[in-house]
Amino acid sequence: MLPILFAEAFNWTNLQQQCITGLTSGALIALIALGYTMVYGIVELINFAHGDLFMLGSCLALTIFTAFGLAQPGAIDSASNVTILLAIACCLVAVPIFCAGLNRSVDYVVYRPLRTAPRLAPLVSAIGVSFIFMNIGLFWVGPQDVNFPDVIQDRNLLGDDANLRFTLKNLLVVGVTVPLMIALTVFVKFTSLGKAMRATAQNPTAARLMGINTEFVIGTTFLVGGALAGFGSVVYALYVNTISYQMGFQNGLYAFTAAVLGGIGNIPGAVLGGLVIGLVQALGTAYIGATWTSAIVFAVLIVILVFRPSGLLGARVREKV
Amino acid sequence: MAAILTIDKLRAGYGPIDALHDVSLTVEAGEIVAMIGANGAGKTSTLMSVSGVLKARAGSIRFQGQDIAKLPAHQIVKLGLAQSPEGRKIFPRLTVLENLQMGAFTRNDAPGIAADIEKAFAMFPILKERRGQAGGLLSGGQQQMLAIARALMARPKLLMLDEPSLGLAPQIVVQIFDVIKDLNKAGMSILLVEQNARMALRVAHRGYVLETGRVTMSDAADKLLVDPRVRAAYLGE
Ligand SMILES: Nc1ncnc2c1ncn2[C@@H]1O[C@H](COP(=O)(O)OP(=O)(O)O)[C@@H](O)[C@H]1O
Numbered sequence: 001m002l003p004i005l006f007a008e009a010f011n012w013t014n015l016q017q018q019c020i021t022g023l024t025s026g027a028l029i030a031l032i033a034l035g036y037t038m039v040y041g042i043v044e045l046i047n048f049a050h051g052d053l054f055m056l057g058s059c060l061a062l063t064i065f066t067a068f069g070l071a072q073p074g075a076i077d078s079a080s081n082v083t084i085l086l087a088i089a090c091c092l093v094a095v096p097i098f099c100a101g102l103n104r105s106v107d108y109v110v111y112r113p114l115r116t117a118p119r120l121a122p123l124v125s126a127i128g129v130s131f132i133f134m135n136i137g138l139f140w141v142g143p144q145d146v147n148f149p150d151v152i153q154d155r156n157l158l159g160d161d162a163n164l165r166f167t168l169k170n171l172l173v174v175g176v177t178v179p180l181m182i183a184l185t186v187f188v189k190f191t192s193l194g195k196a197m198r199a200t201a202q203n204p205t206a207a208r209l210m211g212i213n214t215e216f217v218i219g220t221t222f223l224v225g226g227a228l229a230g231f232g233s234v235v236y237a238l239y240v241n242t243i244s245y246q247m248g249f250q251n252g253l254y255a256f257t258a259a260v261l262g263g264i265g266n267i268p269g270a271v272l273g274g275l276v277i278g279l280v281q282a283l284g285t286a287y288i289g290a291t292w293t294s295a296i297v298f299a300v301l302i303v304i305l306v307f308r309p310s311g312l313l314g315a316r317v318r319e320k321v
Numbered sequence: 322m323a324a325i326l327t328i329d330k331l332r333a334g335y336g337p338i339d340a341l342h343d344v345s346l347t348v349e350a351g352e353i354v355a356m357i358g359a360n361g362a363g364k365t366s367t368l369m370s371v372s373g374v375l376k377a378r379a380g381s382i383r384f385q386g387q388d389i390a391k392l393p394a395h396q397i398v399k400l401g402l403a404q405s406p407e408g409r410k411i412f413p414r415l416t417v418l419e420n421l422q423m424g425a426f427t428r429n430d431a432p433g434i435a436a437d438i439e440k441a442f443a444m445f446p447i448l449k450e451r452r453g454q455a456g457g458l459l460s461g462g463q464q465q466m467l468a469i470a471r472a473l474m475a476r477p478k479l480l481m482l483d484e485p486s487l488g489l490a491p492q493i494v495v496q497i498f499d500v501i502k503d504l505n506k507a508g509m510s511i512l513l514v515e516q517n518a519r520m521a522l523r524v525a526h527r528g529y530v531l532e533t534g535r536v537t538m539s540d541a542a543d544k545l546l547v548d549p550r551v552r553a554a555y556l557g558e
């Protein structure tokens with residue numbers, strides 16, 4: 001037994017492969033985590049409905065693929081590449097807009113009236129919205145896991161006989177998530193609205209005294225967070241090829257964990273947290289066993305929080321009063 | 322002189338409680354007006370009402386003739402009314418420079434903003450030295466300077482200062498008050514809230530005494546400085 005374990009642990013190719021898998025799913029988790037962390041940063045609300053918003057995005061993506069005639073068994077083999085690309089493009093436009101609009105609307109209708117209420121009120125409302133979303137998802141795609149058309153070839157981009165596999169699907173995930181994260185960073189760091197977002201997160205009263213329309217800024221934050229979840233949901237569906245009305249729960253939980261791990265409210269922290277969780281998930285599954293994945297992820301979370309209670313990148317600046 | 326700010330029978334509060342019952346106050350253009358009063362008298366609430374952060378429940382607030390009592394906070398700044406709030410409220414994780422830029426949020430004349438940032442640096446050279454540092458890392462005195470400079474970035478016609486001397490070392494307080502005098506000499510109208518009544522009344526032209534949400538006295542600042550009631554209650558004599 002022991003020598004086999006030993007040999008496996010030092011199989012570098014396998015380790016590298018697990019890292020590719022881990023970083024890919026980590027990038028997806030990060031995209032969802034950004035929505036949690038941005039909303040928390042600005043209104044101190046843990047938006048429990050965010051994972052289910054992500055789920056509804058996948059449902060819409062499936063509906064769009066069905067409309068393009070790609071969801072029926074065998075349809076993909078006869079479909080032209082143009083149709084497939086059109087369907088993907090359509091998803092990458094419509095789903096983020098849908099998720100952004102839905103997120104913003106929920107804020108306007110549900111959370112905004114509770115802005116000055118005790119913290120627990122919007123939190124419980126968010127749990128309520130989460131259930132409503134799940135019911136909509138159940139109604140939309142049914143109670144079972146649903147196959148999402150596997151339209152992206154799983155061809156190895158590193159060559160057919162290379163030891164490591166980095167496929168078109170991996171590239172899709174990286175190609176969507178990384179530019180989005182860069183765009184978000186540039187937006188938050190350099191644009192006037194992005195700076196207003198940071199200012200509102202750090203001191204809403206002072207932000208209002210600067211002439212910032214904080215409600216508009218909060219609305220924009222929900223839009224941006226929702227759009228990121230929308231992009232994430234399309235890429236997830238294309239990458240994993242299974243969706244269900246329950247997928248928001250676990251993915252949302254991992255993403256929320258990533259946000260906390262990185263330091264909730266901190267944008268680079270959410271990305272880092274997502275990547276760490278993706279890696280822990282992949283390595284844990286490969287070397288310890290899939291049964292233990294969740295336990296390992298949360299054990300890592302607890303250990304990190306014991307040593308860094310405000311997360312990996314949280315509260316880098318102590319505030320003087 | 323024309324009144325730049327006229328508060329008339331202002332009532333405002335939090336939840337079921339009114340913190341301000343009946344506050345009336347005028348600032349003439351070019352004046353420094355001091356508002357003094359004990360902790361909890363309603364000074365901050367008055368400034369926050371003028372800024373539109375705390376909604377007026379009754380009464381009127383007129384700024385240059387326009388009733389602003391119902392305007393949202395972000396539109397009030399645009400009219401030329403800026404505040405350096407109590408406790409400074411610096412954005413802790415924005416740099417000094419970004420804090421100043423936030424002060425100019427309602428403006429879009431980039432060259433004018435750049436020129437005003439240089440002016441702020443000339444007024445407070447330490448801010449220039451620390452321009453790239455996070456606001457939260459500044460000392461209390463430096464944060465106060467930043468808060469005043471940030472308010473000035475809106476190019477206000479009326480500057481409201483809430484307890485600018487709070488918690489600062491005496492020589493810094495002197496420096497801050499010198500800046501207040503200089504700003505006023507250059508034409509700025511100032512509404513100054515202070516618990517340090519002596520300092521405030523020395524720089525001000527007129528003063529108001531606020532007690533539990535009501536104006537109980539108002540007079541020329543030098544008269545208030547020698548008023549026995551003010552001396553007993555606020556000057557510790
Ligand atoms: N955010 C708030 N919520 C509830 N009551 C408040 C709040 N801020 C101030 N108050 C109350 O309003 C009254 C006036 O406070 P304030 O305007 O801060 O006075 P001052 O600035 O003169 O010390 C006080 O009784 C205070 O307790």
Ligand SMILES: [Mg+2]
Pocket residue numbers: 361364365366407484
């Ligand atoms: Mg006060």
